[in-house]
Amino acid sequence: MKKYVVLVGVVALIISACSQTPNPGPEQDVVYKNLDTTANPGKDFFLYANGGWIKNNPIPAAYSSWGIGNLVTEEIRNQLKKINEDALKAQAEKGSNTQKIGDFYASGMDSAKIEKQGLAPLKAQFEQIDQIKDVAGLLNVIAAFQKMGVGSFINTGVYQDAKNSEKIALHLWQGGIGLPNRDYYFNTDKKTSDIRKDYAEVHLPTMLKLSGLTENDAKTAAKAVYEIEKSLASQSRKLEDLRDPYANYNKMAISQLDALSPTIKWSPLFTKMNIKKVDSVIVGQPEFYKEVDRLLKNRPIADWKAYLRWNLISSFASYLNKDIDNENFRFYGKVISGKKEQLPRWKRVLDTENGLMGEVLGQLFVKEYFPAKTKKRYEKLVEAIRETYAERIQKLDWMSAATKQKALDKLKKITPKVGYPDKWKDFSSLEINRDSYVGNIIRANQFWYQYQINKLGKPVDRTEWDMTPQTYNAYYNPSNNEIVLPAAIFTIPGMRDEEVDDAVVYGYAGASTIGHEITHGFDDQGRQYDAEGNLKNWWTKADEQKFNQGAEMMVKQFNDYVVLDSMHVNGKATLGENIADLGGIVLGYEAFKKTEQYKSGKKINGLTPQQRYFLGYALGWLGSQRDERLANQILTDVHSPADLRVNGPFANLPEFYEAFGIKQGDAMWRPEQLRVKIW
Ligand SMILES: [Zn+2]
The missing domain is CATH 3.40.390.10 (Collagenase (Catalytic Domain))
Known part of the structure; x- marks a missing residue:
């Protein structure tokens, strides 16, 4: 991927190669105006090229970085806002894309209702956790949670088999930890140690308390969660080791998977996860699933209930009431990313909507802002390269x-794919209403889960896009x-x-x-x-x-x-x-x-x-x-x-x-x- 962040939205203006060379004045010159002419290009070229702009454009409080990608995204967000506000007012037909956009936006913007509802939209899920008695029960809940986008140590992916691109395969990957990756659990430098300490001693217990536990129970639960995650991290591969395509390709029959982690009955688990047509699985990191098995054997069931409780509340924290949302931001936004304050609510709702229904917005966007002429121009540039x-x-x-x-x-x-897909994804089976914001997120997650699972056993659709045009x-x-x-x-x-x-x-x-x-x-x-x-x-x-x-x-x-x-x-x-x-x-x-x-x-x-x-x-x-x-x-x-x-x-x-x-x-x-x- 090109950039380090996925940014979203609609664009106002598109640039392209032109036949006649323009001759802008210094103020209009897109490269000249950013220069720091006091910097020496031979010493630090980046500073010379961009330093003027950087000096004049400090990072706003709600951002961890500020640059060209943000400027594009801000333009896009403003366009999206208008599309959403229009949809909100429209008396759109139930089930239409306009209705879905409008109702999603309305449910996300209604902070009074979100506050009043508190944890009520997740009541059924918390009850499911409370009723777990054994590993079989635990795995049942994990299967149900998977389908609604709540992560755990079972981390599946549905995409092409690296050794047979004609086939879609089920993948099992490492995962199930709350810190950004395995190094955060072990690195000894001060920055990382401080983050780890905050996570274990402040963030986990606070979130667990906000999930409804007493202060003491939350502390005990946090300790169990941290220990489980640390064990999972210990058998997770480092960033560089995940880049070896052969080492992370271990195709196994279900029987081999059963032998790798015998505590998990994989076939019944897959059935509960709506996964039916598989006889083999590509396991990225077998040692990780061996460790999962060891932990399932050794940790008391109460620890796993704490672990699921944490994963449930953390997965939906940004869409819940203020206390939960704020603590989630304090840790992931401030401590980890250095942001000073949250983005305004409307921007966050739009970003979420864009992540879940991006192609609905994308269709509207390209119609207005990426004409066939522009598409052709960049297709030509691809061929020149x-x-x-x-x-x-x-x-x-x-x-x-x-x-x-x-x-x-x-x-x-x-194959170059330029601008936008020829065929748009079909969102007709996704229900969006104004009852509850979290409810919409859950249904959208279920839609996407099923969308991926449905690919198993079918021919590869090579026209699909994994990013939206905006x-x-x-x-x-x-x-x-x-x-x-x-x-x-x-x-x-x-x-x-x-x-x-x-x-x-x-x-x-x-x-x-x-x-x-x-x-x-x-x-x-x-x-x-x-x-x-x-x-x-x-x-x-x-x-x-x-x-x-x-x-x-x-x-x-x-x-x-x-x-x-x-x-x-x-x-x-x-x-x-x-x-x-x-x-x-x-x-x-x-x-x-x-x-x-x-x-x-x-x-x-x-x-x-x-x-x-x-x-x-x-x-x-x-x-x-x-x-x-x-x-x-x-x-x-x-x-x-x-x-x-x-x-x-x-x-x-x-x-x-x-x-x-x-x-x-x-x-x-x-x-x-x-x-x-x-x-
Ligand atoms: Zn790249």
């Missing part, structure tokens, strides 16, 4: 002819060998088509989005899948070795970056994204060289076309983030921090050195033998 990639592969000095042929075949077969993000899916580029990702906030020159468009959209996503098909992970989307080696031994040498250099380069005094970037975990960033920049630049603007060499506001290209790429990472959020990113995210997504790859490029006169002795300069060159 693809063509350039083919030329580069042919010229690679480290790859054999045999592997080149396979790489070119894979490149040719990449999402400021993009992805490569190895099983479909496809790049998916939602309409919103091409937006530059507040700008119109004719105001942006090719240099910026090729850097912003061509490199940081299109080139980046295509390169994912050939990063350390993506390259292991063939043209048909199957995990199958198509490389010669020697070529694989040479690729790995380049990759190793990149791991080292990023491991050496230290942030927040003592945390270093995880070079292994971020490798795929770093390769995609570097590849995207190289491809975007080569493609840009074919344009009129590049050939003309004409300066705009004193900046050459080459300079504007690199600034256009840096524009994609415009913004800043709080320390808390940065620390969280280092531990949980496969993307490097934004400044290093600019400075890291640029430091490998002679074209960048040439554009800005970078010389030996500059901080951005790296000796030639250390410069990473892969694609």
